[in-house]
Amino acid sequence: MRFPWWELRYQHTSAIRVRLQERYAPATANKALSALRRVLQECWRLGLMDVESYQRAADLSNIQGETIPAGRDISPGEVWALMADCTKCDRNIDYRDAAVLAVLLVGLRRSEVVSLDLGNYGVWQRS
Secondary structure, eight states: OOOOGGGOOHHHHHHHHHHHHHHSOHHHHHHHHHHHHHHHHHHHHTTSSOHHHHHHHHOOOOOOOOOOOOOOOOOHHHHHHHHHHHHSSOOHHHHHHHHHHHHHHTTOOHHHHHTOOGGGOOTTTTO
Protein backbone atom coordinates (compact mmCIF):
# COMPACT_ATOMS: atom_id res chain seq x y z
CA MET A 1 0.00 0.00 0.00
CA ARG A 2 1.33 3.41 -0.91
CA PHE A 3 0.42 6.81 0.46
CA PRO A 4 1.45 10.15 -1.07
CA TRP A 5 2.74 11.82 2.11
CA TRP A 6 4.26 14.63 0.07
CA GLU A 7 0.78 15.77 -0.98
CA LEU A 8 -0.29 16.53 2.60
CA ARG A 9 -0.94 20.20 3.25
CA TYR A 10 -1.69 22.16 6.41
CA GLN A 11 -5.44 21.52 6.22
CA HIS A 12 -4.74 17.78 6.16
CA THR A 13 -2.19 17.74 8.98
CA SER A 14 -4.31 20.00 11.20
CA ALA A 15 -7.27 17.63 10.66
CA ILE A 16 -5.01 14.72 11.64
CA ARG A 17 -4.01 16.65 14.77
CA VAL A 18 -7.66 17.20 15.73
CA ARG A 19 -8.45 13.52 15.22
CA LEU A 20 -5.45 12.48 17.33
CA GLN A 21 -6.48 14.89 20.07
CA GLU A 22 -9.99 13.41 20.14
CA ARG A 23 -8.89 9.80 20.26
CA TYR A 24 -5.66 9.58 22.25
CA ALA A 25 -3.94 10.77 25.39
CA PRO A 26 -1.76 13.86 24.84
CA ALA A 27 1.53 11.94 25.09
CA THR A 28 0.41 9.35 22.54
CA ALA A 29 -0.99 11.97 20.18
CA ASN A 30 2.22 14.01 20.40
CA LYS A 31 4.31 10.95 19.51
CA ALA A 32 2.18 10.46 16.41
CA LEU A 33 2.50 14.17 15.52
CA SER A 34 6.26 13.93 15.91
CA ALA A 35 6.33 10.93 13.56
CA LEU A 36 4.17 12.82 11.05
CA ARG A 37 6.52 15.82 11.16
CA ARG A 38 9.48 13.50 10.61
CA VAL A 39 7.85 11.84 7.60
CA LEU A 40 7.13 15.26 6.11
CA GLN A 41 10.74 16.27 6.71
CA GLU A 42 11.97 13.22 4.82
CA CYS A 43 9.62 14.05 1.95
CA TRP A 44 11.17 17.52 1.81
CA ARG A 45 14.73 16.12 2.00
CA LEU A 46 13.99 13.77 -0.87
CA GLY A 47 12.74 16.66 -2.96
CA LEU A 48 9.15 15.48 -2.96
CA MET A 49 7.92 18.69 -1.26
CA ASP A 50 9.00 22.29 -1.61
CA VAL A 51 10.18 24.01 1.56
CA GLU A 52 7.08 26.19 1.95
CA SER A 53 4.67 23.25 1.67
CA TYR A 54 6.76 21.28 4.16
CA GLN A 55 6.94 24.12 6.69
CA ARG A 56 3.23 24.82 6.49
CA ALA A 57 2.23 21.16 6.76
CA ALA A 58 4.62 20.49 9.65
CA ASP A 59 3.68 23.65 11.58
CA LEU A 60 1.59 21.86 14.18
CA SER A 61 1.71 22.65 17.87
CA ASN A 62 1.87 19.83 20.37
CA ILE A 63 -1.28 18.85 22.21
CA GLN A 64 -1.35 20.14 25.76
CA GLY A 65 -2.62 17.83 28.44
CA GLU A 66 -3.41 18.02 32.10
CA THR A 67 -1.29 15.84 34.31
CA ILE A 68 -2.31 14.79 37.75
CA PRO A 69 0.27 15.98 40.25
CA ALA A 70 2.36 13.29 41.85
CA GLY A 71 1.24 12.09 45.25
CA ARG A 72 3.24 12.15 48.41
CA ASP A 73 4.14 9.75 51.16
CA ILE A 74 1.97 10.01 54.21
CA SER A 75 3.44 9.85 57.67
CA PRO A 76 2.67 7.03 60.12
CA GLY A 77 0.76 9.57 62.21
CA GLU A 78 -1.46 10.40 59.24
CA VAL A 79 -2.10 6.69 58.65
CA TRP A 80 -3.12 6.22 62.28
CA ALA A 81 -5.37 9.27 62.11
CA LEU A 82 -7.08 7.93 58.97
CA MET A 83 -7.57 4.50 60.54
CA ALA A 84 -8.92 6.04 63.74
CA ASP A 85 -11.36 8.11 61.73
CA CYS A 86 -12.52 5.03 59.81
CA THR A 87 -13.09 2.96 62.94
CA LYS A 88 -14.82 5.53 65.14
CA CYS A 89 -18.19 4.98 63.43
CA ASP A 90 -20.00 1.71 63.10
CA ARG A 91 -20.96 1.97 59.45
CA ASN A 92 -20.13 -0.47 56.67
CA ILE A 93 -18.57 2.26 54.54
CA ASP A 94 -16.13 3.08 57.36
CA TYR A 95 -15.07 -0.56 57.59
CA ARG A 96 -14.66 -0.61 53.83
CA ASP A 97 -12.46 2.49 53.94
CA ALA A 98 -10.33 0.95 56.69
CA ALA A 99 -9.94 -2.22 54.62
CA VAL A 100 -8.88 -0.19 51.57
CA LEU A 101 -6.27 1.63 53.66
CA ALA A 102 -5.04 -1.69 55.04
CA VAL A 103 -4.52 -3.27 51.63
CA LEU A 104 -2.78 -0.12 50.40
CA LEU A 105 -0.45 -0.30 53.39
CA VAL A 106 0.53 -3.90 52.65
CA GLY A 107 1.62 -2.99 49.14
CA LEU A 108 -1.24 -3.21 46.68
CA ARG A 109 -1.16 -0.54 43.99
CA ARG A 110 -4.03 1.92 43.67
CA SER A 111 -5.05 0.36 40.34
CA GLU A 112 -5.13 -3.08 41.97
CA VAL A 113 -7.24 -1.85 44.89
CA VAL A 114 -9.73 -0.24 42.52
CA SER A 115 -10.18 -3.52 40.64
CA LEU A 116 -10.75 -5.60 43.79
CA ASP A 117 -14.05 -7.41 44.02
CA LEU A 118 -15.65 -9.33 46.88
CA GLY A 119 -15.16 -12.47 44.78
CA ASN A 120 -11.39 -11.93 45.13
CA TYR A 121 -11.63 -12.60 48.86
CA GLY A 122 -11.25 -16.22 49.94
CA VAL A 123 -12.72 -16.58 53.44
CA TRP A 124 -11.24 -20.01 54.09
CA GLN A 125 -7.86 -19.24 52.52
CA ARG A 126 -7.70 -15.87 54.30
CA SER A 127 -6.60 -14.27 51.07
